[in-house]
Amino acid sequence: MQQFIDNYDFTGKKAIVRVDFNVPLNENFEITDDTRIRRAMPTLKKVLEKGGAVIIMSHLGRPKKVDPKFSLKHIVGRVSECLGVPVQFADDCQKADAQAAALKPGEALLLENLRYYAEEEGKPRGLAEDASDEEKKAAKAAVKASQKEFVKKLASYADCYINDAFGTAHRAHGSTALIADYFPNDKMFGYLMEGEIKAVDNVLKNGQHPITAIIGGSKVSSKLAVLENLVTKVDNLIIGGGMGYTFIKAEGGKIGTSLHEDELIPDAQKIMAIAKERGVNLSLSVETLVANDFSNDAETKLVPSHEIPDGWEGMDAGPKSLEKWREIILSSKTILWNGPVGVFEMPNFAKGTLQIAEDLAEATRNGAYTLVGGGDSVAAVTQMGYADKVSYVSTGGGAMLEAIEGKELPGVAAIRG
Ligand code: AMP
Numbered sequence: 164m165q166q167f168i169d170n171y172d173f174t175g176k177k178a179i180v181r182v183d184f185n186v187p188l189n190e191n192f193e194i195t196d197d198t199r200i201r202r203a204m205p206t207l208k209k210v211l212e213k214g215g216a217v218i219i220m221s222h223l224g225r226p227k228k229v230d231p232k233f234s235l236k237h238i239v240g241r242v243s244e245c246l247g248v249p250v251q252f253a254d255d256c257q258k259a260d261a262q263a264a265a266l267k268p269g270e271a272l273l274l275e276n277l278r279y280y281a282e283e284e285g286k287p288r289g290l291a292e293d294a295s296d297e298e299k300k301a302a303k304a305a306v307k308a309s310q311k312e313f314v315k316k317l318a319s320y321a322d323c324y325i326n327d328a329f330g331t332a333h334r335a336h337g338s339t340a341l342i343a344d345y346f347p348n349d350k351m352f353g354y355l356m357e358g359e360i361k362a363v364d365n366v367l368k369n370g371q372h373p374i375t376a377i378i379g380g381s382k383v384s385s386k387l388a389v390l391e392n393l394v395t396k397v398d399n400l401i402i403g404g405g406m407g408y409t410f411i412k413a414e415g416g417k418i419g420t421s422l423h424e425d426e427l428i429p430d431a432q433k434i435m436a437i438a439k440e441r442g443v444n445l446s447l448s449v450e451t452l453v454a455n456d457f458s459n460d461a462e463t464k465l466v467p468s469h470e471i472p473d474g475w476e477g478m479d480a481g482p483k484s485l486e487k488w489r490e491i492i493l494s495s496k497t498i499l500w501n502g503p504v505g506v507f508e509m510p511n512f513a514k515g516t517l518q519i520a521e522d523l524a525e526a527t528r529n530g531a532y533t534l535v536g537g538g539d540s541v542a543a544v545t546q547m548g549y550a551d552k553v554s555y556v557s558t559g560g561g562a563m564l565e566a567i568e569g570k571e572l573p574g575v576a577a578i579r580g
């Protein structure tokens with residue numbers, strides 16, 4: 164049975180909380196962006212305020228074995244500062260029995276990186292490149308078998324389980340999904356998870372029409388399932404950025420040397436056909452800022468998006484595209500944005516993405532619900548100072564993409580199921 168933090172009695176209880184503290188560190192192991200730590204604080208603080216203790220667990224990076232570079236001890240100081248209590252540290256997530264047992268109400272313990280153990284992901288490690296299928300199968304079975312013990316140990320530390328790690332909710336890992344089985348009546352979402360799930364529902368399930376999705380970024384292949392789902396849900400589908408050129412080529416346009424994927428042209432045509440059939444306004448770029456080189460200092464000019472000359476490549480949306488998209492955005496009640504509409508990392512090609520961020524902020528001011536979901540568009544709104552001017556900015560890249568593909572995430576299913 165799923166519980167809710169606000170109703171749960173944490174008095175004298177220990178909560179094991181899966182968070183996503185996979186924060187970027189510089190070469191001196193200093194945190195360069197602590198957003199993920201800060202976003203988990205409401206949940207952790209709530210447990211402490213309500214008389215509980217927290218055992219915090221996370222992964223950091225992608226270590227394939229114990230590796231001090233990926234130690235969570237680098238972040239203990241910042242977590243303590245944010246939480247307002249000194250956080251103890253267990254330097255082996257599988258040997259924290261005594262520390263967990265000694266925790267008193269109001270105290271916090273952070274476990275060392277879960278991914279020091281292959282059992283967290285449940286995938287074998289160290290297999291020889293030329294391992295036979297049999298060997299691969301045996302190694303997989305072995306790690307799956309020891310995964311049960313790994314998860315059981317983590318569960319043994321606590322009375323209840325909270326999943327607040329949206330960033331890994333699309334993974335069926337030990338700490339994100341399997342552990343929930345040990346807490347059939349004492350498992351719940353943290354506030355961040357709850358917020359992310361609601362944000363997606365606000366668009367895909369309960370969104371007020373007109374609903375607009377703006378999908379940009381580099382490749383159609385990485386967002387095909389997203390487009391296939393959205394085209395059945397939205398009124399307007401704006402496709403920009405590098406992936407737009409595959410669609411423009413699919414319509415018979417000339418795209419010069421712009422990024423595109425020929426093998427995905429049939430998929431693009433299928434999506435355009437579905438849009439037509441369903442009366443969805445699929446809006447591509449009409450004017451493009453092209454460059455004669457993939458460089459910030461390249462020579463540039465504005466051309467119609469379907470007539471890009473040979474030797475030139477599309478780098479950003481032009482003013483006519485942006486004007487058309489602005490009208491769509493400002494007449495929408497619900498807007499989802501994923502992926503930049505240009506090579507925004509280069510200042511000369513960031514204007515389009517900045518304009519979209521501004522339009523979203525304006526739509527939000529006018530009462531629309533706006534969700535910025537995943538990866539580079541989140542970086543763009545944050546970098547450009549618009550993060551608090553839209554309704555919701557997601558913390559999950561891959562997880563958000565899978566959620567807008569319409570999939571139920573394993574981390575979500577484990578709590579609800
Ligand atoms: P994604 O991870 O799929 O959301 O893609 C983000 C990347 O798409 C960013 O690094 C952008 O620079 C890139 N991108 C956006 N527009 C273009 C374009 N016209 N040509 C090449 N790359 C682009």
